[in-house]
Amino acid sequence: MTLLEDLARALAGGSLEIVDLTHTLDPDFPVIVLPPELGQCARFRMEEVSHYDHRGPAWKWHNISMSEHTGTHFDAPSHWVSGRDVANGSVDEIPAGNLMAPAVVIDCSAGSAENDDFELTPDILLEWERAHGSIPAGCWVLMRTDWSHRSGAAYLNMRDDGPHSPGPTPDAVRFLVDERNILGFGTETIGTDAGQGAHYTPPYPAHFYLHGAGKYGLQCLCNLDKLPATGAMLVTPPLKIRNGTGSPLRVLALKET
Ligand code: MN
Helix, strand or coil: CCHHHHHHHHHHHCCEEEEECECCCCCCCCCCCCCCCCCCCCCCEEEEEEEEECCEEEEEEEEEECCCCCCCEEECHHHCHHHCCCCCCCHHHCCHHHCEEEEEEEECHHHHHHCCCCEECHHHHHHHHHHHCCCCCCCEEEEECCHHHCCCHHHHCEECCEECCCEECHHHHHHHHHHCCCCEEEECCCCCCCCCHHHCCCCCHHHHHHHHCCCEEEECECCHHHCCCCCEEEECCCCCCCCCCEEECCCEEEEEC
């Protein structure tokens, strides 16, 4: 038997399950909101071209528009100024071999339920490693917060001083990049950084350190509560947009049942 025959049999037989980590693209799904003097991220929009009618009697189709960073989406290194000169830094240049990789899940759901500004720290990562082993090089690290259970205004959680949502500290991101050489970092929130991530040094440390090192981001993920701490495999191909800095995508996770 070949590896791929074994894979096909495992999928057909149910010993492997595919978990969809993707929110539905919908005009109501929140997008990041920046201070008004800055450029803004566009929501998803869909217009009907025909609906089995005089505009196209036998077919239905739509034109769609959105930001590269709308909905469940991929961040490429060129998204951030620290990654502007990284080789293969836009979505069309990412090697196909980087689009399937193992994932580990760091469960921060209890802390995030008590503190909207919960921080993922190196201590939490080291505690996780004591239970599950060292975070392997080349893997996705997913920060589970159960934030995907929120919707509407509670998702951005905007207050007078800006959005409040969990995220990693600068030291945690540097640990993952410098000490563990991960492939990328994924979250359930609107960005890979905390809502208050502008106040760290450097500002938005996940974007700064990940993309400066050629690493990737995933955000607005869901169903992380259905994944094991280790052993899942992610499939994450963004759209092949020339010079694109990111892309909505369908994120699939394979796990053993
Ligand atoms: Mn993004």
